[in-house]
Amino acid sequence: MDERPLTSPTSFVDHIVVPGDVVLNLSSMANHTIKLGGGLRQDCDAISVMKAGKLRFSKPNKYWVESSQKRYVPCVEDTILGIVVDSKADNFLVDIKGPALAFLPVLAFEGGTRRNIPKFETGTLLYVRVVKANDGVNPELTCTDASGKAAEFGPLKEGYMFESSTGLSRMLLSSPTCPVLEALGKKLSFEIAVGLNGRVWVWADLSSVGRFSVNAASPSTVILVGNAIMSSESLSGVQQRIMVEKLLQRIQ
Amino acid sequence: MEQRLANTWRMSVNEKKFIETALLADLRVDGRRPFDYRRLTIKFGRQVLEDGSSEVQLGQTHVMGFVTSQLVQPYRDRPNEGSLSIYTEFSPMADPSFEAGRPGEFAVELGRIIDRGLRESRAVDTESLCVLAGKLVWSIRVDLHILDNGGNLVDAANVAALASLLTFRRPECTLGGENGQEVIVHPPEVKEPLPLIIHHLPVAVTFAFFGDGNIVVIDPTQNEEAVMGGRMTATLNTNGDVCAVQKAGGEGVIMQCLRIASVKATDIRSKINSAVEAHNMEKALRKIKRH
Incomplete structure (x- = not known):
């Protein structure tokens, strides 16, 4: 396991962790910059776990806890499947299995203008990308890739979900x-x-x-x-x- | 409003259409054939809730049954009969559409179907629950907790009710005292608690109708329940008598359903009986070890 950070002798990386586990001790790793993702928190020098799951590490310095659950916590750049719940003048309301409904702006489609707003009936299944996921605000979705192309995004017809x-x-x-x-x-x-x-x-x-x-x-x-x-x-x-x-x- | 929208469980158009088209070809989305029942497992309480509690799993569906008894005054018109009552508890954990506290329309319907099957078919002998005519009788209460909703709650809840009633033991009581009118309830250590007298086992079997009623499936899942046009629950007992039928909408071939139901009910009944027997055996064995 060369992924194991040299500074922490008892590495939890790729192991199951539970809330309360202290996975890193910052006092022993001065001059390091680390980035914390979901499920981890910092209390002074100790990095402790907040949810049960597997601790993941990605080079050079990212740590996060990966778990399996029924509820989805939105995260920017995730590609997800949403179900249209309602359509408003500016947004479609989309259910993404998250704590709140997500907004899909009616213009967030390739070449989207006020003239050609797509019509989705309630229950349409969409393949979308998360662009904004901030606390306290509904997450925002888009049906284009980063360069504004439709790519594979959009409604999924037929099939089974x-x-x-x-x-x-x-x-x-x-x-x-x-x-x-x-x-x-x-x-x-x-x-x-x-x-x-x-x-x-x-x-x-x-x-x-x-x-x-x-x-x-x-x-x-x-x-x-x-x-x-x-x-x-x-x-x-x-x-x-x-x-x-x-x-x-x-x-x- | 938005909170309410977020709490309802919803289905995409794709799923609904697919379930319907697959059913036209006699296929169900979980790989079953139209008249296949899901796997039924019955477990009994081991530790604290020793007697009269059961946990039933029917595929995804998970129901807990729990029986308690209490000495009460009988009803005026039935001075020498005990009572049996069924209460349902729909937890929002089972399905986000269930509201905490207030029982929904479906919670009431479920309670009624099971109540009709058990009580009105006189499956449980209520006269043997009398302690002192006109003064004291046992009131049996069945609590049904829905822990997870995967469809066909009625059948699962019915099995849970039966299984917990079959393993329930009420404390024995005798009359004593100076005038022979005082009721003494014996704790289980002193006198062996008594089982209920159950004449027959009414088992509920649910069918779902699709389309013009020519597509019939047994034991619908939650997804199929969202698509179905109608539903029928037939409650049949050991002798093959129909104790209750509840049909909510849709057209369907009732006689054919009843015939299939009687076969399935026999299967389910033998499963309940073998589970209860295994439980009783285990209890007896544990008793031997203790001494």
């Missing part, structure tokens, strides 16, 4: 590709959109059904993918592959 924990969606997005998606992708073709807020959207076209499931209609592929993902949360990589194998055998 299911809820997961934030930990599971982070696992699905991790690189290298997580085993469950890799194993599924070898045999089936499907589209997937994973929101960091614990929502996953899956879509499989009838025409895109893979070689191994010629007779299967698209809903069966979607259901299979969805269930495989949902049951993979607590499994190891090898277990995930076995589970997918078993599921695929059943539909053949």
